[in-house]
Amino acid sequence: MDKRTFLKSLGIAVSSIPAWSFAQEEIIETIAAQKQLLARLLYPGDTIGLIAPAGVIDTEESIVMTREIFQAFGFQVKEGKHIRSRYGNLAGKDEERLADIHSMFADQEVKGIICIRGGAGASRLLPQIDYQLIANNPKVLLGYSDITALIMAFYKKTGLISFHGAVGISTWSNSVAKNFENQFFLNQSTQFANPTDKGDNFIQYKERITTLRSGQAEGILLGGNLTLLSGLCGSAYLPDFKNAILFLEEVDENIERVDRMFCQLKLAGILDQIKGFVFGKCTDCGPAGGYGSLTLEQVLNDYIKPLGVPAYSGAMIGHIANQFILPVGAHVKMDADKGTITLLQQVLKD
Structure with missing residues (x-):
């Protein structure tokens, strides 16, 4: 199957893509190798x-x-x-x-x-x-x-x-x-973005996103709970994270353990393969006891910023109300400045 035929099968309009870049070819090859099932x-x-x-x-x-x-x-x-x-x-x-x-x-x-x-x-x-x-x-x-x-x-x-x-x-x-x-x-969820309602405030205070590194990236949307992903490292049940847009969330963990799990993803080679990164919410995550604690911001800066890929935090993902419904394994585009994840394919069959 050639690339244009494959794209059409994903519901992507080839006519809207003016030229093939090396990065796009890599992503399509990654999808083809995985054999998506809808x-x-x-x-x-x-x-x-x-x-x-x-x-x-x-x-x-x-x-x-x-x-x-x-x-x-x-x-x-x-x-x-x-x-x-x-x-x-x-x-x-x-x-x-x-x-x-x-x-x-x-x-x-x-x-x-x-x-x-x-x-x-x-x-x-x-x-x-x-x-x-x-x-x-x-x-x-x-x-x-x-x-x-x-x-x-x-x-x-x-x-x-x-x-x-x-x-x-x-x-x-x-x-x-x-x-x-x-x-x-309806198969119509195409973009995931935080609410922008300021209410009675002059600027937005709630559900803000923080851009860790500017830019846009395309890739395969993979991720979920940080504890579960780190626990599956080295097993036969984690997919290839090459060309992935990685999203993570966590709940009820102190930041020392969050740091340890990010370190595990780094040592396993997962972070070095991704094209983009989105962090949702770390609900009820607080400092460890003892001599003090890193902050979540410091952990993200230490592990994510050096990757040089577009990244943002604060997405509506995790143990919260009004969370996104994300299709894991889909081809997406993320914008770290706008705080958006956009679907580039249909994820369900009629």
Whole structure:
């Protein structure tokens, strides 16, 4: 397949690209080598499967409210058999959580899969997942935090573009619901940018972005939770980060551990391969005790600025309300001065 034919298959208008640059050719070769796999659009009336592949669901209300959210979109809802199971802090034993993943992908009635929550434990499942089953039945998978492990492994092993965004127990504002409809019903989510409403203020105070290094870059959007990515270093479940736009978020970590995880990504060679960098929110991240602490700003300056790639922080990604729904594995363009991520391809099939 030549490059123009390949681009057309991604939904990119070749006529809008005046000339091929070396960087563009590299990116297209990276996509071709990975073999992207797209799920199909969702429609009201479809059946959505609910799974809990990581932390325990400790209240029945979490399940009830998740079901109500997706019924409000017009979906039929099917619960995983084991979502009420418990094994320590996990939503059941590994074989139970694995069985729910497999059954939802195998079930021809189920068109999309929503994780009720993150938590911990998804990485334990990776060696036992039937990736051929997933490749044969590509479906929307939505989640974040610990679900990063599944998103990364699915992309690496099958090429499936999954979605980093709100889980069932997230706060589903009207803004998040609209983003969901635009992405999964209309296939129209094309640019991700922080809100710019100043309210009654002379300048914008909330949801600001900080440009770490100016510029624009194109690449494959990869990333998720910092702890999960660093924990997968050296495993067979991380994709190639060559030509990637790396995005990260974190929660409830002191900055000493954040620094250690960035160091791990650096030592693993991941940071040196990327074309651009976006940091979301480090929610409830504070200083370590003892003799003092680096700040998050210092950590980003130490590890990201020397890379010489476009980079910004403050994106609406992470353990927050109104977070983006990001297609992981998609071809995107980022602008570190404007604080935007723009899709350059369709990420769902009609």
